[in-house]
Amino acid sequence: MTEPVRRYDVLVVGAGPAGLAAARAAASHGARVGLVDAQPRAGGQVWRHDVRRGMPAMARRAFAALAAPGVDWLPGTQAVLAQPGWLLADGPRGALQLHYRALVLATGARELLLPFPGWTLPGVTGAGGAQALAKQGWPLRGKRVLVAGSGPLLLAAAATLRAHGAQLLGIHEQAPLHALRDFALRLPRWPGKALQALALRTRLAGVAYRAGSVVVAAHGDDVLREVEIDGPRGRARLACDQLAVGYGLVPDTGLAELLGCRLEAAGRHRRVAADALLRTSVDGVFAAGEALGIGGRDCARIEGAMAGHVAAGAEAPARALSARRRHARAFAGLLHETFALDPRIHALARPGTLVCRCEDVPLGALADLPDARDAKLASRCGMGACQGRICGTALAELGVCRPEASSDGGRRPPLFPVRLAALAESFTHDPQEKRP
Numbered sequence: 349m350t351e352p353v354r355r356y357d358v359l360v361v362g363a364g365p366a367g368l369a370a371a372r373a374a375a376s377h378g379a380r381v382g383l384v385d386a387q388p389r390a391g392g393q394v395w396r397h398d399v400r401r402g403m404p405a406m407a408r409r410a411f412a413a414l415a416a417p418g419v420d421w422l423p424g425t426q427a428v429l430a431q432p433g434w435l436l437a438d439g440p441r442g443a444l445q446l447h448y449r450a451l452v453l454a455t456g457a458r459e460l461l462l463p464f465p466g467w468t469l470p471g472v473t474g475a476g477g478a479q480a481l482a483k484q485g486w487p488l489r490g491k492r493v494l495v496a497g498s499g500p501l502l503l504a505a506a507a508t509l510r511a512h513g514a515q516l517l518g519i520h521e522q523a524p525l526h527a528l529r530d531f532a533l534r535l536p537r538w539p540g541k542a543l544q545a546l547a548l549r550t551r552l553a554g555v556a557y558r559a560g561s562v563v564v565a566a567h568g569d570d571v572l573r574e575v576e577i578d579g580p581r582g583r584a585r586l587a588c589d590q591l592a593v594g595y596g597l598v599p600d601t602g603l604a605e606l607l608g609c610r611l612e613a614a615g616r617h618r619r620v621a622a623d624a625l626l627r628t629s630v631d632g633v634f635a636a637g638e639a640l641g642i643g644g645r646d647c648a649r650i651e652g653a654m655a656g657h658v659a660a661g662a663e664a665p666a667r668a669l670s671a672r673r674r675h676a677r678a679f680a681g682l683l684h685e686t687f688a689l690d691p692r693i694h695a696l697a698r699p700g701t702l703v704c705r706c707e708d709v710p711l712g713a714l715a716d717l718p719d720a721r722d723a724k725l726a727s728r729c730g731m732g733a734c735q736g737r738i739c740g741t742a743l744a745e746l747g748v749c750r751p752e753a754s755s756d757g758g759r760r761p762p763l764f765p766v767r768l769a770a771l772a773e774s775f776t777h778d779p780q781e782k783r784p
């Protein structure tokens with residue numbers, strides 16, 4: 349039987365670029381490291397397993413962390429509840445109490461989806477969502493797909509969709525042409541990013557990229573038939589089978605909120621606050637990668653290594669990475685400026701447009717409700733399977749219903765739906781008795 353209580357010097361939650369780097373760095377100092385991820389494979393969002401294509405070389409190197417001496421890798425294991433000094437995680441081994449001296453939160457980001465008329469039609473997904481489905485083998489061959497929204501994820505998603513056989517009708521970026529020109533002029537300061545962008549454009553040769561172009565509606569009866577675009581040349585309707593539309597990313601702060609870590613504003617959303625050595629406001633808890641703000645893969649890897657070193661008690665190697673971190677974070681600032689959302693997008697949803705897809709709540713039902721708590725009580729908005737991850741984030745972006753004002757940031761345990769048996773099992777194990 350699997351040992352239900354495990355003890356680590358350093359526990360890392362999230363096995364994306366940040367978490368993998370953190371585990372490796374911590375283990376390099378002889379720490380006993382636990383690494384958990386809700387997904388069945390490591391890689392996070394950017395290196396999500398692709399059933400057709402192999403792993404990029406950078407990912408293969410990062411995956412060496414999984415086999416590093418002292419690293420206990422627990423795939424398919426989701427942290428659902430936080431107590432001082434330990435987390436409850438549920439997965440294929442049942443409920444686990446994971447005790448730690450230091451904890452690294454490398455929980456990444458989620459895609460920002462915004463409501464517009466027709467966005468709940470079958471055939472409409474997020475851009476990152478469509479990419480994830482394609483990597484998992486979703487059949488796309490010959491399907492006419494339009495990619496839209498904002499940010500560099502559109503290019504990455506479009507390249508994956510094309511590689512999986514989709515017929516791309518175009519990429520519609522909401523940012524205006526002048527912002528994209530400025531971005532291109534400043535990009536050479538980050539040569540790695542410039543090369544990445546060039547490689548993606550090469551993979552997307554022949555696919556139209558339209559700036560200042562916003563999806564205003566999706567039309568169809570029982571499935572998507574047409575997408576309506578408002579662009580520099582006016583309005584147009586395009587027939588298509590699939591619309592992949594996303595408006596960038598927002599930090600995943602759920603676990604940090606449960607632990608009581610201080611958050612700070614990141615535009616209309618929030619990120620985990622941390623000092624220069626990535627210490628959060630809670631003793632022994634560190635954060636790295638997109639949970640600290642959207643910064644991209646390279647930034648996540650640097651921060652992961654820094655957090656792993658400091659969590660294992662080695663500050664000097666972390667300080668040595670500080671300059672590289674500042675450079676990577678400056679790129680995040682440029683992304684934020686370039687892909688700021690056009691106010692047209694905030695005004696697309698009408699009173700009858702569903703905002704909460706789990707509980708079928710239209711925008712109009714939320715008028716005059718001051719905050720997310722009242723919205724829950726009056727309409728059930730945010731009380732469905734996603735627990736407000738999609739609708740709560742969208743409402744924050746639209747400036748409708750303030751996020752809950754409670755001291756825990758509105759996040760209550762469990763973080764994700766969990767088996768009752770897992771909760772019961774976990775509290776029957778007395779952590780003191782199991783101490784080796």
Ligand SMILES: Cc1cc2nc3c(=O)[nH]c(=O)nc-3n(C[C@H](O)[C@H](O)[C@H](O)COP(=O)(O)OP(=O)(O)OC[C@H]3O[C@@H](n4cnc5c(N)ncnc54)[C@H](O)[C@@H]3O)c2cc1C
Pocket residue numbers: 361362363364365366367384385386387391392393394395425426427428454455456457458459476477479480501504505597600603636637638639643644645646648763
């Ligand atoms: C849908 C999507 C697609 C993306 N595609 C690309 C792309 O193609 N190219 C690109 O350059 N960038 C992409 N990005 C951006 C990308 O997320 C980052 O650049 C990079 O992956 C960030 O690394 P990270 O380690 O901070 O987080 P992530 O890679 O997001 O990893 C975080 C991990 O934490 C795990 N996790 C979170 N909470 C828990 C919990 N409670 N318990 C257990 N595990 C948990 C998640 O399962 C996830 O695997 C994408 C982002 C998203 C949201």
